[in-house]
Amino acid sequence: ILRTANGYIFRQVVRFRTTDSSLILERSINRVQLLGRVGQDPVMRQVEGRNPVTIFSLATNEMWRSGEGEMSSTGDVSQKTTWHRVSVFKPGLRDVAYQYVRKGSRILVEGKLDYGEYVDKNQVRRQATTIIADNIVFLSDNMRDRT
Template sequence: MLRPAAWQVFRQFVRRESDMVGSLVLERSMNRVQLLGRVGQDPIMRQVDGKNPVTIFSLATNEMWRTGENEEAQGGDISQKTTWHRISVFRPGLRDVTYQYVKKGSRLYVEGKLDYGEYTDKNNVRRQATTIVADNVIFLSDNVKEKA
């Protein structure tokens, strides 16, 4: 059985059919991403049509696992997979601080939402892009310095 606080949260995301009869009910949904990794290149700031400036950088996350017959023992090979994420920061204060202080190799914790979009490249080919739109960036590196 769920505790009262947990039950309230659960009810916000799940609606019974009887709640929907005769009225429009907007259900809540969730799109949250949490990443912990290292920056792949110095951030760049872009502006489209003179408005909506955005700071963009890549973030690498690593997944490691042991392979072989005895995975729990010291033997076996260690495999690693690196995944690269495109991070976009639109919030004015966060965007500027991120552009000013983040550099290649910085260790960051990023919270945000997943966004899918399309764009046309230089060769007029339509491409799809997946981006993390950051709501929060926490600096974890000791070596964060202001750019010259």
């Protein structure tokens, strides 16, 4: 699979020439896949003059063994949970996410990473990392129970 993916990527690298022959634009990849559980029911927000966005959090877990038994079944098991902010702008997907994504649902989110800044209520400038979703796969029974 990796060989096929790499071949696809290399075939997709495209160079565009502009009037300035020294400037070459190359295609790049910003792709993320997250498999986890939803932290809270989604909210839909609309900033004046912009399209609405559905926002929710997604938790992913990393587990590992530590201590003497790293290679065996003994040793302490540790877990780290990472929370991700997911934003859905795509009109059809945005509405489906708002209607069917629920706290505790197990989902797969595909999209891209986005970095930005905002000013909080105390006028402090903060940085935010967001996953801009372009596909959601429902893995829980929650979706089937609601249709």
